[in-house]
Amino acid sequence: MKLTFLGTGTSQGVPVIGCKCEVCRSQDHRDQRLRTAAMVEVEGLRLVIDAGPDFRQQMLREGITHIDAILLTHQHKDHIGGIDDVRAFNFVDYPTIHTMHIYGNATTIATVSSDFGYAFAAKPYRGVPVIERHIIDEQQPFNVGGVEITPIVGGHSKHFTSTGYRIGKMAYLTDFSSIDTAEIAKLQGVELLVVNALRWRPHDSHFCVAEALQLIEKVAPREAYITHMAHEIGLHSVADKRLPAGVRFAYDRLCVEI
Numbered sequence: 001m002k003l004t005f006l007g008t009g010t011s012q013g014v015p016v017i018g019c020k021c022e023v024c025r026s027q028d029h030r031d032q033r034l035r036t037a038a039m040v041e042v043e044g045l046r047l048v049i050d051a052g053p054d055f056r057q058q059m060l061r062e063g064i065t066h067i068d069a070i071l072l073t074h075q076h077k078d079h080i081g082g083i084d085d086v087r088a089f090n091f092v093d094y095p096t097i098h099t100m101h102i103y104g105n106a107t108t109i110a111t112v113s114s115d116f117g118y119a120f121a122a123k124p125y126r127g128v129p130v131i132e133r134h135i136i137d138e139q140q141p142f143n144v145g146g147v148e149i150t151p152i153v154g155g156h157s158k159h160f161t162s163t164g165y166r167i168g169k170m171a172y173l174t175d176f177s178s179i180d181t182a183e184i185a186k187l188q189g190v191e192l193l194v195v196n197a198l199r200w201r202p203h204d205s206h207f208c209v210a211e212a213l214q215l216i217e218k219v220a221p222r223e224a225y226i227t228h229m230a231h232e233i234g235l236h237s238v239a240d241k242r243l244p245a246g247v248r249f250a251y252d253r254l255c256v257e258i
Contacts, residue, residue, distance in 0.1 A: 001042040001168055001258045003192065005250045006058040009033025010198060010206075010230040011078035013054070023231040030236035030251035034058060035078045036174055036228040038194070039067075040167055045145045047071060049165060049172055055082025061253075065092060069144050072104035073174055074162040075111035083116055083129065090130040103134045103144070105151075105163055138163060152186055154179040157205035166190065169258055171219075174228045177205050184218055192258050193221040194250065196228035209233075209243075216247055225250040 007013075014033040015024030023031050035052035039062070046064075048055075049071045059067075067089060073079055086100040102112065112133065113120055119129040136142050138151040152164035154176030164173030169191040173179075176196055187193065195215055198206035206228065207215070216224045224247045233239050233249065240249050 001040065001170060003170060003172070003194070003256045003258070004039040004041075004062065005225075005227065005252055005254045006037040006039055006048070006062065007034035007052065007054055008227045008229060008250045008252055008254075009035055010228055011035065011076070012230070014229070014231045016231055019231065021231055023233075023235055026235060028236060029253075030249075032252065033229065034252055035081075036196070037079075038172055038227075039064075040170070040172075042167060043145075043147055045069075045147050047144065047147075047167075049073065050079040050174075051082045051086070052078045053081040056085040056088075059085070059088070065089075066098075067100075069101040069103060071149070071163075071165050072102060072108045072112070073164065074104075074156060074160060075108045076160075076175070079175070080108070080112055080115070083112060083131070084119075086131065087127065087129045091127075097130055099130050099132050101132050101134060101144070103136050103142070105138055105161070106135050107161075108163070109133050109135050136163070150186055152179075152183050154183065160205075170194075171221075175205075176207055177203070177211075179215065184215070187219045190219055191222040192256060193219050193224045194227055195224065197226045197233075198228060199230050199232035200234075201232070213244065213247065222246070223256075224248075225254075225256070 034054035037050040040047045141150045150166040155178035156162040162175040172194045174196040197209045197212035
């Protein structure tokens with residue numbers, strides 16, 4: 001299994017438009033973060049987690065010509081805003097049309113259906129995205145191409161939840177601000193854990209670094225990476241040294257194999 005971080009930035013990305021802080025002016029590629037997304041390659045299957053506004057750029061940068069499915073964590077635009085660009089994968093072998101399979105909870109799929117309603121019209125116009133929607137039961141594992149995936153539910157805020165995904169010995173959680181004990185139990189035996197941390201200071205809808213580290217300590221994976229970071233995390237070259245052994249700040253294009 002291989003995990004590629006396609007983007008590790010928060011909803012504004014890094015650099016932030018108009019910001020002149022040292023992080024946003026940094027020339028270190030590890031400080032230049034597209035909106036959060038990841039790609040998992042396992043048993044011949046290529047899955048992408050989230051398709052935000054930078055989806056097209058991420059696919060071009062990695063030279064991707066085929067993906068089997070997209071797993072959505074939640075309905076916010078920095079995680080679904082690029083879904084229209086699945087058209088490229090639909091028609092890459094035209095006249096053969098490859099349907100894109102998208103998975104998410106009921107609220108997320110409802111938002112996709114509303115925001116991209118033209119793709120699901122009774123009589124869609126030529127060239128719209130060809131998408132098959134799959135509503136997952138967050139309390140049950142589901143199967144994509146023979147690979148079992150276990151949803152992990154976390155609180156995003158008082159009004160929203162976010163769905164993480166466990167695939168084999170890897171689990172990927174983003175936009176969590178809380179997680180129940182029963183959901184933590186589903187992470188038992190994970191060797192690679194990815195979890196969000198927006199900044200060092202607490203935030204009302206995302207883990208801060210201390211909260212992410214508390215979860216990592218409970219799960220006790222072999223290695224852990226932090227994603228979905230704002231520029232307030234600081235320069236990667238400095239901030240990374242503040243983390244305990246076995247935990248690292250991820251960065252765009254980082255590949256990890258299990």
